[in-house]
Amino acid sequence: MVLSITEKLYLHESLASKPPARPDGRNADQFRPIEIFTDFLPTSNGSSKIVASDGTECIVSIKCKVVDRAVEEELVVVDVDIAGHRDDSTLVQGIASILNRLLVSQMDQMSLRLTKKYSFKLFIDVLVLSSYSHPLTLISLAIYSALNSTQLPTLISSDDDLDVAELPTFHDYDMSKLNVKVPLLFTLAICGKNVIVDPAASESDVANNGVLVTWNDGKVVAPVRTLGLNEDYVRGICPQSLVDSIRMVEELAPKILKALDN
Amino acid sequence: MVLQRKRLADGLTVTQKVFVRSRNGGATKIVREHYLRRDIPCLSKACKKCINIVVPDAKNELPTFVLSENPAKLANGSRHYVVLDANIVLQAIDLLENPACFSDVIIPQIALDEIRNKSYPIYTRLRTLCRDSDDTKRVIVFHNEFSEETFVERLQGESINDRNDRAIRRTCSWYAQHLKEYAINVLLVTNDRGNLEHAIKEGLNAKSLADYVELLSNSDDIKDALPNLETFRSKDKDLEARSEFKFPDYYSTARIMGGIKSGVLYQGSVQISEYNFLEGSVSLPNFSKPVLILGQKNLNRAFNGDQVVVELLPQVEWKAPSTVVLDSEHFDVNDNPDGDEGQTVEEETISDKQRRLLVQDAIRTQKSGKVQPTARVVSITRRSWRQYVGQIAPTSIDLQNGGTQNAFVVLMDKSLPKIRIRTRRAKELLGKRIVVTVDSWPDTYKYPLGHFVRELGDVESVEAETEALLLEHDVEYRPFSKKVLECLPADGDEWKAPEDLSDPEAISKDPLLPKRRDLRDKLICSIDPPGCVDIDDALHAKQLPNGNWEIGVHIADVTHFVKANTPLDAEGASRSTSVYLVDKRIDMLPMLLGTNLCSLKPYVDRFAFSILWELDGDANIVNVDFTKSVIKSREAFSYERAQLRIDDPNQKDELTEGMRALLQLSIKLKQKRLDAGALNLASPEVKVHMDSETSDPGEVEIKKLLATNSLVEEFMLLANQSVARKIYDAFPQTAMLRRHAAPPATNFEILNEMLQLRKGMSISLESSKALAASLDRCVDPNDPYFNTLVRIASTRCMMAAQYFYSGAYSYADYRHYGLAVGIYTHFTSPIRRYCDVVAHRQLAAAIGYEPLDLSHRDKSKMEFMCRNMNKKHRNAQFAGRASIEYYVGQVMRNNESEEIGYVIRVFHNGIVVLVPKFGVEGLIRLENLTDDEQSAEFRAEEFKLSFKQGASKEMKDIYIFDKVNVQVKSILDPVTSKRKAQLLLK
Numbered sequence A: 001m002v003l004s005i006t007e008k009l010y011l012h013e014s015l016a017s018k019p020p021a022r023p024d025g026r027n028a029d030q031f032r033p034i035e036i037f038t039d040f041l042p043t044s045n046g047s048s049k050i051v052a053s054d055g056t057e058c059i060v061s062i063k064c065k066v067v068d069r070a071v072e073e074e075l076v077v078v079d080v081d082i083a084g085h086r087d088d089s090t091l092v093q094g095i096a097s098i099l100n101r102l103l104v105s106q107m108d109q110m111s112l113r114l115t116k117k118y119s120f121k122l123f124i125d126v127l128v129l130s131s132y133s134h135p136l137t138l139i140s141l142a143i144y145s146a147l148n149s150t151q152l153p154t155l156i157s158s159d160d161d162l163d164v165a166e167l168p169t170f171h172d173y174d175m176s177k178l179n180v181k182v183p184l185l186f187t188l189a190i191c192g193k194n195v196i197v198d199p200a201a202s203e204s205d206v207a208n209n210g211v212l213v214t215w216n217d218g219k220v221v222a223p224v225r226t227l228g229l230n231e232d233y234v235r236g237i238c239p240q241s242l243v244d245s246i247r248m249v250e251e252l253a254p255k256i257l258k259a260l261d262n
Numbered sequence B: 001m002v003l004q005r006k007r008l009a010d011g012l013t014v015t016q017k018v019f020v021r022s023r024n025g026g027a028t029k030i031v032r033e034h035y036l037r038r039d040i041p042c043l044s045k046a047c048k049k050c051i052n053i054v055v056p057d058a059k060n061e062l063p064t065f066v067l068s069e070n071p072a073k074l075a076n077g078s079r080h081y082v083v084l085d086a087n088i089v090l091q092a093i094d095l096l097e098n099p100a101c102f103s104d105v106i107i108p109q110i111a112l113d114e115i116r117n118k119s120y121p122i123y124t125r126l127r128t129l130c131r132d133s134d135d136t137k138r139v140i141v142f143h144n145e146f147s148e149e150t151f152v153e154r155l156q157g158e159s160i161n162d163r164n165d166r167a168i169r170r171t172c173s174w175y176a177q178h179l180k181e182y183a184i185n186v187l188l189v190t191n192d193r194g195n196l197e198h199a200i201k202e203g204l205n206a207k208s209l210a211d212y213v214e215l216l217s218n219s220d221d222i223k224d225a226l227p228n229l230e231t232f233r234s235k236d237k238d239l240e241a242r243s244e245f246k247f248p249d250y251y252s253t254a255r256i257m258g259g260i261k262s263g264v265l266y267q268g269s270v271q272i273s274e275y276n277f278l279e280g281s282v283s284l285p286n287f288s289k290p291v292l293i294l295g296q297k298n299l300n301r302a303f304n305g306d307q308v309v310v311e312l313l314p315q316v317e318w319k320a321p322s323t324v325v326l327d328s329e330h331f332d333v334n335d336n337p338d339g340d341e342g343q344t345v346e347e348e349t350i351s352d353k354q355r356r357l358l359v360q361d362a363i364r365t366q367k368s369g370k371v372q373p374t375a376r377v378v379s380i381t382r383r384s385w386r387q388y389v390g391q392i393a394p395t396s397i398d399l400q401n402g403g404t405q406n407a408f409v410v411l412m413d414k415s416l417p418k419i420r421i422r423t424r425r426a427k428e429l430l431g432k433r434i435v436v437t438v439d440s441w442p443d444t445y446k447y448p449l450g451h452f453v454r455e456l457g458d459v460e461s462v463e464a465e466t467e468a469l470l471l472e473h474d475v476e477y478r479p480f481s482k483k484v485l486e487c488l489p490a491d492g493d494e495w496k497a498p499e500d501l502s503d504p505e506a507i508s509k510d511p512l513l514p515k516r517r518d519l520r521d522k523l524i525c526s527i528d529p530p531g532c533v534d535i536d537d538a539l540h541a542k543q544l545p546n547g548n549w550e551i552g553v554h555i556a557d558v559t560h561f562v563k564a565n566t567p568l569d570a571e572g573a574s575r576s577t578s579v580y581l582v583d584k585r586i587d588m589l590p591m592l593l594g595t596n597l598c599s600l601k602p603y604v605d606r607f608a609f610s611i612l613w614e615l616d617g618d619a620n621i622v623n624v625d626f627t628k629s630v631i632k633s634r635e636a637f638s639y640e641r642a643q644l645r646i647d648d649p650n651q652k653d654e655l656t657e658g659m660r661a662l663l664q665l666s667i668k669l670k671q672k673r674l675d676a677g678a679l680n681l682a683s684p685e686v687k688v689h690m691d692s693e694t695s696d697p698g699e700v701e702i703k704k705l706l707a708t709n710s711l712v713e714e715f716m717l718l719a720n721q722s723v724a725r726k727i728y729d730a731f732p733q734t735a736m737l738r739r740h741a742a743p744p745a746t747n748f749e750i751l752n753e754m755l756q757l758r759k760g761m762s763i764s765l766e767s768s769k770a771l772a773a774s775l776d777r778c779v780d781p782n783d784p785y786f787n788t789l790v791r792i793a794s795t796r797c798m799m800a801a802q803y804f805y806s807g808a809y810s811y812a813d814y815r816h817y818g819l820a821v822g823i824y825t826h827f828t829s830p831i832r833r834y835c836d837v838v839a840h841r842q843l844a845a846a847i848g849y850e851p852l853d854l855s856h857r858d859k860s861k862m863e864f865m866c867r868n869m870n871k872k873h874r875n876a877q878f879a880g881r882a883s884i885e886y887y888v889g890q891v892m893r894n895n896e897s898e899e900i901g902y903v904i905r906v907f908h909n910g911i912v913v914l915v916p917k918f919g920v921e922g923l924i925r926l927e928n929l930t931d932d933e934q935s936a937e938f939r940a941e942e943f944k945l946s947f948k949q950g951a952s953k954e955m956k957d958i959y960i961f962d963k964v965n966v967q968v969k970s971i972l973d974p975v976t977s978k979r980k981a982q983l984l985l986k
Helices: A005-016 A090-106 A136-148 A201-206 A241-261 B086-091 B093-097 B109-118 B120-131 B158-178 B193-201 B211-214 B219-225 B236-241 B254-259 B352-367 B464-472 B504-509 B567-575 B591-597 B639-647 B654-675 B707-730 B745-759 B770-779 B785-797 B834-844 B859-894
Strands: A034-038 A045-054 A057-068 A075-080 A120-129 A151-154 A170-177 A185-189 A195-197 A209-216 A221-228 B006-008 B012-024 B026-037 B078-083 B104-108 B138-142 B185-189 B265-272 B278-280 B292-293 B307-312 B375-382 B388-393 B407-410 B419-423 B432-440 B449-460 B524-528 B537-543 B547-555 B605-616 B619-637 B686-690 B699-701 B736-741 B802-805 B895-907 B911-917 B919-926 B935-939 B944-949 B956-958 B964-974 B979-985
Touching: A005 A057, A005 A185, A005 A195, A005 A201, A034 B567, A045 A136, A045 B736, A057 B026, A075 A090, A090 A120, A090 A209, A090 B619, A120 A136, A120 B654, A120 B736, A136 A185, A136 B158, A151 B026, A151 B591, A170 B012, A185 A201, A185 A241, A195 A241, A201 B193, A209 B935, A221 A241, B026 B464, B078 B086, B078 B388, B086 B093, B086 B120, B086 B802, B104 B109, B104 B158, B109 B120, B109 B138, B109 B158, B109 B605, B120 B138, B120 B193, B158 B193, B185 B211, B185 B219, B211 B219, B219 B449, B236 B654, B265 B464, B292 B307, B307 B352, B375 B654, B375 B834, B388 B449, B388 B464, B407 B432, B419 B432, B419 B605, B432 B464, B449 B464, B464 B859, B524 B639, B524 B654, B524 B707, B537 B654, B537 B707, B537 B964, B547 B654, B547 B707, B567 B859, B605 B834, B619 B639, B619 B834, B639 B654, B639 B707, B639 B736, B654 B956, B707 B834, B745 B785, B785 B895, B802 B859, B895 B944, B895 B956, B911 B964
Parallel strands: A075 A120, B078 B104, B078 B185, B104 B138, B419 B449, B524 B619
Antiparallel strands: A034 A045, A045 A057, A057 A120, A151 A170, A185 A195, A185 A209, A209 A221, B006 B012, B012 B026, B265 B278, B265 B307, B278 B292, B307 B375, B388 B407, B388 B432, B407 B419, B432 B449, B524 B537, B537 B547, B547 B605, B605 B619, B686 B699, B736 B802, B895 B911, B895 B964, B911 B919, B935 B944, B944 B956, B964 B979
């Protein structure tokens, strides 16, 4: 939906007022309703589908492969595909690089380790079927639920193969749950002095800036960075907004994790 | 993950099968859709419900109901069907084939799948049983996996075996429920303890095999054929047997795969030494020589021919190949079958890194010294177990005991261990040749466990011995099945080649007829051994106006009758070759074809595949042409008669002149071949003359060769080469060819050392030509036979020639070393060799006669065929030799004599002597050479054994190649009841 300049101005001023008046009536720290389904793809090791109330929809599938750690160092690869965007567009590549860097640096690689030589390598395929607002938060939530529903083949051979080489052998049916701490990404929009979470498309259009905050293992971690949400309203960011964003995530994240884990 | 069933239509449901496949260290989750249906009938004639649900199959035929409405009764009078677990079929297929028991049998599909994965031969036997269901035996497969009522889903944490067992129990309970109203009991028979316990807990009627047999009214007759297994019902006596002795455990699959991948474990097939059954060797790709495996523990229950995984032993345990003769029959003769004992060996673990260093040491050591790397078996990939022929060792049984007892069966194959069986009829079976199967070899038993299958007859009787040797060499000798015979031409004996090739009526029957060439005007004759009835080949020669010769080789047109993809073709492919025994021939193709319709008999019209050359006066090929033809042979000669006719100056007719020309050309061809370096090797071939009336063996004769032998041979070689080139041109990837690799120098090392040391001679290995020349130089002026002896010894160092398809090797490797030709195949004996049949089809396609069947254009199918051909070919040779050996033994039984022999091997405790007159070789043990065994001295490096001889107590030295006088007599070995030549030094 394209807004006129006057409409945008009106919206911006509403959002910048204290307390912010959001077009859909949410509080500053309120998410839109989402629906998540997990484990619906039989051939993958873990999967999830997330649908936001504005119609943004995202599917994540996780597959695994056994690799020799000496040959392949990176044990997580994220591939992002957004409908309507070319694979080499800035949006797709930017999101893919953020997710890749984040998961490689934040996820505990030990949890993928099989033996002294071999590990699982995870292939995370993200497919955004339709997006009306910046999809990063939704993707992050989908990856979180997919990884937490991932079942990996159970190793039945010995895990010490340094001296006496063994090829990993797996149980022919049983799977074990992957136990791993998965980081979450939150996008927040800054309007004036206000910080609002999970901006909708219209809100993104008039935000002065976006902030990306990462949450992992009970605290805010790197990267925390800005995110250009539009081209007309972007301005510099004041340090207080950053502090506000982080504080808001610290408050919100535990509640969201609780909701996701149930 | 929750599996759901989704209903697609009435009677059709879909669900999913999920499993993880580990392969090469990877783990793939696999999901398959699995369809369930409601129209699978129980196939019992008693059932009145299933008839309403059946639907026709793809051929629009309704399933036939097989199981009897009035099945066999148990001893307690109840009528029953049996549901079998896979383990019962695998262990007791012989029992299942026995007409006295198992009359109505239900095999759940899941059990059938397991059987197919574990043993394909047993699977085919079971399938045959199902197919041939009749009045006495009715076996069906129930597709429980596809029936909505009997499909079970796998539970979390449940092993696949447990799940399959549960599926079998479900099938059984479904049947029990289904047939309840018709008063038919359904009995589950399983030897799996867990399955049995669960079944009983679930209220099913379940029994172990032994218990089930007890329930039968004729149980006493059947008990003997029960497989001997270490069942969960431990028998008291077996407890003793399972004393301290223990073989090392096999490695886990994960370790084997990892080890092979990282190059510390190796896979190969075990070859047990023919002189020492505790010494085996494995040929491994990285090593120039086979790696030794010494001793019982290191062999770790491997049988001759098993596919095994080995690991190298530490350097301190490397040894020279043993110089002691040891066979299972004389080893531990007095071992008690009721008790095995042994000692435990401590062993330390070596890391893979150290092992890799060890491999390099091993390869280096192989190149240098006498000490050889040794290895031990850590896993057996594939067993070569089959049915074996042997006899009960008399010392192993208690004649007073009338009940069931353990007995050792000594096998005919000396390189195999004794087999422990349990039998009630030990006394009765003594002195009989019997067939046994190996069931298992648990690590706590010193000898493998087996069971009695059937008896062949008295030891030494011709029938028993012939059948024994056919069985031992895996030769299919049963009559051709009905299906195969149905493929023969309907006219049978009456079949005639059409008079006129353009006769429309004949063409309507055989549209390819106009493509045949009429060669009935050619003066064709055949030359074969006397009494030959399957005449494969015939020849003709005719001078052309330009002075060149038209030579024709005509080969029986077997492929006209044996079309690809018929049961007849499949049977031929599986037999692969005819087997010639002294008194018997086992045909590859049914008699009607082999000795009549295909055989190029004289005076009648026959179809042939002809090769026509134009040769110049020096036997150079000017032109070659291939064609299917009709011929009429003018005469069938034996070698002698052909020779006489050629030599008779009074014979001036055209046919004889043609034969003379053939002879002249063949001499030129042979000379060319020899100039190119063809080898003239020798084997101690003898022929047994049979008394024509009593068919008792009369005398033994060394085969004589006539010029006419090589006449035929040369033209066959020429034909084979011409065909090989043609089919290779047409099918560069799948042409059926035969190659003979150059022998590796290592094979000749020991022989050369012996020759060098004893005679100052050597054999050159640079090329086949050099080898031929050096063989010619190995002449001892004092002993004309010495050259033949060296040739025999060299033959044994050669590689075996093999069949292959052209895509398997590069062109340079197609060479036939022995014949010194670049490319070669077998084309000239399609009646008795399957290779020739394939070559015929490929040649027919190459000349545009008919299209080539897909199976001969498919590399993997050709690979499979070649492997079978090579195996059957080898077996047929061995069977033929064994037959001669047996008859030679019978001949000698009547005439004891003193003969000249040659020492061909020297051992620590004996010598092996070859007697050329009989073509036999025998071991003379040290105890038979001297009274004073302590005095004997063995020098391996000189190939010398010295001992004090006779009363004189003089030291006598025996060297390799020594000419000795030996007394030959035939004796019956008391342990093996095998008659063989006993040699005593004079």
